[in-house]
Amino acid sequence: DTEVTQTPKHLVMGMTNKKSLKCEQHMGHRAMYWYKQKAKKPPELMFVYSYEKLSINESVPSRFSPECPNSSLLNLHLHALQPEDSALYLCASSQGGGPDTQYFGPGTRLTVL
Amino acid sequence: GEDVEQSLFLSVREGDSSVINCTYTDSSSTYLYWYKQEPGAGLQLLTYIFSNMDMKQDQRLTVLLNKKDKHLSLRIADTQTGDSAIYFCAENLGNAGNMLTFGGGTRLMVKP
Numbered sequence: 001d002t003e004v005t006q007t008p009k010h011l012v013m014g015m016t017n018k019k020s021l022k023c024e025q026h027m028g029h030r031a032m033y034w035y036k037q038k039a040k041k042p043p044e045l046m047f048v049y050s051y052e053k054l055s056i057n058e059s060v061p062s063r064f065s066p067e068c069p070n071s072s073l074l075n076l077h078l079h080a081l082q083p084e085d086s087a088l089y090l091c092a093s094s095q096g097g098g099p100d101t102q103y104f105g106p107g108t109r110l111t112v113l
Numbered sequence: 114g115e116d117v118e119q120s121l122f123l124s125v126r127e128g129d130s131s132v133i134n135c136t137y138t139d140s141s142s143t144y145l146y147w148y149k150q151e152p153g154a155g156l157q158l159l160t161y162i163f164s165n166m167d168m169k170q171d172q173r174l175t176v177l178l179n180k181k182d183k184h185l186s187l188r189i190a191d192t193q194t195g196d197s198a199i200y201f202c203a204e205n206l207g208n209a210g211n212m213l214t215f216g217g218g219t220r221l222m223v224k225p
């Protein structure tokens with residue numbers, strides 16, 4: 001089983017809203033990732049969690065707040081977003097502990113009005 | 114520096130072979146990957162190759178790696194309309210964070 005699940009599939013929010021994106025995997029992976037993907041562009045890395053600790057933050061604005069409650073779950077809390085934050089948000093996971101293969105979820109399509 | 118480049122677009126007829134090319138600049142890559150993305154979907158891992166290999170075959174897919182020229186290719190045999198998608202190559206430098214550097218993606222269109 002190489003499945004990463006993400007909810008919701010679509011999300012529309014206003015600039016004053018607070019919402020959260022969720023990601024889950026049951027492959028026993030210890031590294032999890034958030035990516036942002038704009039149309040016709042490759043994914044851009046936002047955050048990396050390794051063994052439930054934030055190991056990389058790619059200079060992401062503080063209106064995006066990641067959280068890793070346990071080794072299977074990864075959240076992305078959203079607050080006071082801007083219309084330019086509208087994108088496909090992808091979660092990925094990998095075994096962790098060294099160079100290895102990332103498996104991606106289906107993504108959440110976010111629209112900020 | 115790190116840079117991965119792909120051609121933007123490829124059009125083939127159903128039943129033909131497709132070859133998608135990728136060039137990269139960093140010779141310290143550990144793994145190289147091919148991902149497929151259909152419209153509105155996430156990235157599906159198609160295949161990967163270790164940097165110490167020259168070729169890998171998996172059913173209709175053949176990956177060729179030329180380390181001297183830093184060139185990676187994906188050949189899809191007997192291309193089907195369901196193969197129409199964007200294909201991303203990516204390199205893993207084996208650094209902290211297991212970070213991937215993606216190419217810009219190649220849109221494959223398969224005509225019936």
